[in-house]
Amino acid sequence: MSLAAVDRDLPFRVVDILGDDAISARLLEMGVVPGTTVTVIGAAMAGDPIELDVRNYRLTIRRREAERVLVEPARE
Amino acid sequence: MTSIPALSTSTLTVALVGNPNTGKSTIFNALTGLHQHVGNYPGVTVEKRTGRFEQGGRRVQLIDLPGTYSLAARSADEWVAVDVLTERSNIGRIDVIVVIVDANNLERNLFLFTQVAELGRPIVAAVNMIDLAERNGIAIDWNLLTERLGIPVVPLQANKGRGLRELKEAIVQDRAAPDLDTSGFFPAPVRDSVQRIASELDGSTPSQARFLARRLLFDPSTVLAQHFPQHPGLPDAVQEERQRLVAAGFKLSSLESLSRYAWIERFLQGIVRRPAQRVVTISDRIDAVLTHRLWGTLIFATVILLMFQAVFAWSQPLIGWIETGFSAVQSWLTIWLPAGALQSLIVQGVLGGISGVLVFLPQILILFFFIALLEDCGYLARAAYLMDRLMSRVGLSGKSFIPLLSSFACAIPGVMATRIIENPRDRLVTILVAPLMSCSARLPVYTLLIAAFVPKSKFLGGWLTLQGLTLFALYLIGIVVAAGVAILLKLTLLRGETPPFVMELPEYKTPSWRQVLRRMSERGWAFVRRAGTLIVSVSILIWAATYFPRTMDAPVPPPANTSAAVANTGAVPAIDPTHLNSEGDEAAAAAAQIRNSYLGRSARTIEPLVRPLGWDWKIAAAVIASFPAREIFVAALGVLYSLGEDQNEESETLRERLQNAKFDGTDRPIYTLPTALSLLVFFALCAQCFSTLVVIGRETNSWRWPVFTFVYMTSLAYLAALVVYQVGTRL
Numbered sequence: 071m072s073l074a075a076v077d078r079d080l081p082f083r084v085v086d087i088l089g090d091d092a093i094s095a096r097l098l099e100m101g102v103v104p105g106t107t108v109t110v111i112g113a114a115m116a117g118d119p120i121e122l123d124v125r126n127y128r129l130t131i132r133r134r135e136a137e138r139v140l141v142e143p144a145r146e
Numbered sequence: 147m148t149s150i151p152a153l154s155t156s157t158l159t160v161a162l163v164g165n166p167n168t169g170k171s172t173i174f175n176a177l178t179g180l181h182q183h184v185g186n187y188p189g190v191t192v193e194k195r196t197g198r199f200e201q202g203g204r205r206v207q208l209i210d211l212p213g214t215y216s217l218a219a220r221s222a223d224e225w226v227a228v229d230v231l232t233e234r235s236n237i238g239r240i241d242v243i244v245v246i247v248d249a250n251n252l253e254r255n256l257f258l259f260t261q262v263a264e265l266g267r268p269i270v271a272a273v274n275m276i277d278l279a280e281r282n283g284i285a286i287d288w289n290l291l292t293e294r295l296g297i298p299v300v301p302l303q304a305n306k307g308r309g310l311r312e313l314k315e316a317i318v319q320d321r322a323a324p325d326l327d328t329s330g331f332f333p334a335p336v337r338d339s340v341q342r343i344a345s346e347l348d349g350s351t352p353s354q355a356r357f358l359a360r361r362l363l364f365d366p367s368t369v370l371a372q373h374f375p376q377h378p379g380l381p382d383a384v385q386e387e388r389q390r391l392v393a394a395g396f397k398l399s400s401l402e403s404l405s406r407y408a409w410i411e412r413f414l415q416g417i418v419r420r421p422a423q424r425v426v427t428i429s430d431r432i433d434a435v436l437t438h439r440l441w442g443t444l445i446f447a448t449v450i451l452l453m454f455q456a457v458f459a460w461s462q463p464l465i466g467w468i469e470t471g472f473s474a475v476q477s478w479l480t481i482w483l484p485a486g487a488l489q490s491l492i493v494q495g496v497l498g499g500i501s502g503v504l505v506f507l508p509q510i511l512i513l514f515f516f517i518a519l520l521e522d523c524g525y526l527a528r529a530a531y532l533m534d535r536l537m538s539r540v541g542l543s544g545k546s547f548i549p550l551l552s553s554f555a556c557a558i559p560g561v562m563a564t565r566i567i568e569n570p571r572d573r574l575v576t577i578l579v580a581p582l583m584s585c586s587a588r589l590p591v592y593t594l595l596i597a598a599f600v601p602k603s604k605f606l607g608g609w610l611t612l613q614g615l616t617l618f619a620l621y622l623i624g625i626v627v628a629a630g631v632a633i634l635l636k637l638t639l640l641r642g643e644t645p646p647f648v649m650e651l652p653e654y655k656t657p658s659w660r661q662v663l664r665r666m667s668e669r670g671w672a673f674v675r676r677a678g679t680l681i682v683s684v685s686i687l688i689w690a691a692t693y694f695p696r697t698m699d700a701p702v703p704p705p706a707n708t709s710a711a712v713a714n715t716g717a718v719p720a721i722d723p724t725h726l727n728s729e730g731d732e733a734a735a736a737a738a739q740i741r742n743s744y745l746g747r748s749a750r751t752i753e754p755l756v757r758p759l760g761w762d763w764k765i766a767a768a769v770i771a772s773f774p775a776r777e778i779f780v781a782a783l784g785v786l787y788s789l790g791e792d793q794n795e796e797s798e799t800l801r802e803r804l805q806n807a808k809f810d811g812t813d814r815p816i817y818t819l820p821t822a823l824s825l826l827v828f829f830a831l832c833a834q835c836f837s838t839l840v841v842i843g844r845e846t847n848s849w850r851w852p853v854f855t856f857v858y859m860t861s862l863a864y865l866a867a868l869v870v871y872q873v874g875t876r877l
Contacts, residue, residue: 090366090399092220096646098403099216101254106407112433115443118535119544119647126420127251128433128651130531132538135648 074120074136078110082141093135101125107144157205159239160317161230163262164246165255166213167524167652169274172661173246173304174210177314184672186847187235191570192226201314209237215254217261218365218402223570225373228361231265232354242317246272249279249286249301250653252418256410257403260331264360266323266353270316271295272309274302278653281428283421291417297323305658331405335394339363339387346383347374363387364402429524429653437528437651446532449525450551453516457509457555458586464508472501490693491686499685502775503678506558506837509586511670513552513559517566518665522657526566527649534647540629541636543569543647546576550628553583554621557838558677561845562669569645575635577845578855581838582628584621584830587776591829592617594780594795598804599822616823620830627831627862677840684836685774691745692771697738736785745770759828759864760821760871762809769828774836776829820874824867832863 076082084106087094102108102124111128112121120136122129164170175182178197185194195210211227219228229235231243245262247255252273262269279286292299298316302309332340343359350358362370362384374380391398436442476493483489520526526548534544545567553560560580567573584592596613603612740746749767756766764786772779780795787803794800807816833839839852846852 087400091643093644093646093648094399095218095220095365096215096648098400099218099257100648100650101257101403101407103400103403103407105404112437113439114437114532114535115439116535119531121437121531121651125251125253127254130527130534130647130649130651132534132647134644135646 073139081144083144088138285419461508495686495689499682514669518662524654540632553580557581579628590795824871828867833859
């Protein structure tokens with residue numbers, strides 16, 4: 071499933087980042103790499119962009135970008 | 147005999163790198179004080195900041211590289227930092243690299259560090275914001291960190307000045323390159339590929355060659371061939387290695403990040419201890435309100451409204467003082483200088499021009515005070531987050547919102563504020579459409595023409611007036627056209643893949659007033675110094691065009707008490723008929739002078755061109771005269787209609803004079819409703835502001851873009867005015 075479709079405040083593990091353009095490169099260098107745990111913690115008006123907790127900091131990404139991030143539920 | 151060479155050889159060149167929001171500019175400012183120089187790297191829009199300081203008898207030249215999360219180099223702008231760090235730029239040798247990392251997030255910050263470490267140069271790690279980390283319950287084992295990195299590690303709390311002395315000492319002490327076992331980062335086939343590409347790159351040290359090879363291998367660069375003209379075989383060699391690795395099953399896009407983060411996670415074990423339970427930080431609690439869908443948006447609207455109000459209204463008294471001050475000096479000089487061309491040049495041309503530059507300062511200073519404040523406390527990123535959805539409809543990001551909104555007050559600070567947009571294409575689009583926002587200088591023109599020619603009809607029981615609606619429509623036209631132009635530019639000239647929004651929300655912190663005031667004055671000074679000269683020169687040109695050739699030999703007139711905004715910017719004709727008896731004669735002489743001046747002559751030459759818009763030569767002359775600044779238009783009309791130059795938009799006589807004006811030699815009134823509307827629409831869309839064009843030139847580091855802005859806006863304005871007049875007269 072994609073990060074754009076998951077519930078808030080639950081941890082998910084990144085499985086893959088789709089594409090090899092500037093957007094995926096940026097996500098990867100910001101630490102959203104396969105194996106990382108991410109949690110959606112908020113959204114701006116109209117639900118876009120969304121706010122993530124990743125590697126103990128706050129990252130905001132657009133829904134279009136979150137669709138590239140494939141995740142699975144993480145057990146902690 | 148060795149003292150002079152010894153001094154020069156002891157100058158160290160030090161590069162400062164770090165993620166955004168790590169306090170890098172605070173550290174740069176604290177280290178260098180006032181010994182700074184801001185310029186541009188050649189050919190790109192990247193700002194070049196250098197500064198110097200002395201420590202222990204050694205001179206240090208400090209280069210502040212733009213904040214970045216990675217040294218990945220895909221575009222020309224991104225190559226700047228790589229070129230400096232690999233000593234391929236004209237800065238030459240880099241003796242020490244200072245990497246600034248945020249103590250709150252060593253994990254993500256070390257990503258950049260591992261890239262820098264591979265350059266094989268001495269490094270000092272400056273770990274900033276240790277106070278915040280402590281507050282968040284993060285414990286760092288400094289001894290272990292220093293031991294594992296094998297380089298000097300300096301804990302800092304830069305906004306309080308703590309650790310800066312230690313950092314300076316570490317920079318000038320004997321240094322060693324970090325002894326990290328970076329060979330373990332990447333699998334053997336990748337290392338082999340890197341080695342083969344590196345062997346193509348002669349002229350660099352082995353570490354630098356491997357560093358460049360990794361960049362070429364990992365980042366699909368659009369500028370590879372242009373960047374290595376001396377290595378024609380390089381693109382093919384890179385392509386071959388990429389194909390080899392893909393065939394071996396490697397996913398090149400994620401390979402670098404995966405490898406580095408895996409290494410960092412192992413490296414940090416035992417160094418950083420975080421509370422087992424996630425601590426709800428003060429920042430989290432503030433964000434619960436400030437980025438809340440409803441409350442966050444409402445608070446944002448309030449903050450922005452306050453800022454806008456400040457730039458728009460608080461600047462007015464300051465602008466008034468500047469104008470009054472200049473008027474006083476001008477009157478005084480008129481009395482003391484012998485009358486004639488020289489007096490007029492100094493009083494009207496030079497002083498008028500200088501005051502025309504300085505009147506922009508209050509708005510620039512107030513806007514940058516707010517932007518620096520919001521940026522320093524961490525709110526600016528939240529503003530971009532909240533406004534992103536809206537701005538993405540026209541292909542921009544939330545970061546374009548504040549520059550565009552500020553442009554309603556004045557496009558100059560608006561264009562200057564686009565520096566907060568990192569993506570070069572988004573920044574350029576924002577700069578190009580910013581002058582379409584109806585700025586405060588258009589208001590006098592709007593007010594005069596609407597009051598004189600738009601009927602006072604009322605609707606909805608007096609709540610809405612046609613005049614109010616017209617004013618609203620003019621603002622709306624600017625916004626709608628800007629949206630259209632932005633979309634069009636994104637589809638044509640500035641086409642390219644959508645840039646990532648992906649943005650960090652930094653922790654909130656108490657703003658440092660020193661930093662805020664410093665950034666504010668820096669921007670103000672940059673405008674005066676870098677744009678001022680050109681603006682003054684054009685004001686003098688326009689003065690000359692109205693002053694020559696002389697219709698009669700007359701002494702120069704005293705400058706008017708300009709209640710009209712900036713009416714003394716030099717465009718107002720310098721005629722001077724102090725010897726004439728009545729004010730009417732004086733004014734008539736001024737009108738005659740302008741008619742025969744170069745300005746009047748060119749206006750009469752182009753009259754056929756503006757007739758289809760419903761204008762006569764006088765309007766054309768006023769439009770040309772207002773090129774240095776729109777607000778001159780009203781004062782210029784005052785002169786042309788023989789009222790003297792101290793006319794403002796509320797002046798009854800000017801309004802009546804316009805209502806009664808006839809085309810030369812006929813009974814046909816010039817100003818009808820269609821003419822007024824055509825003129826209004828023209829002013830809403832035109833680029834009649836030389837200062838804005840100069841600032842666009844400075845900010846884009848090119849003359850192409852101001853020329854482009856002038857041409858596209860003037861064409862749009864002309865066409866729109868033509869349509870309005872032609873349709874209007876046929877209705």
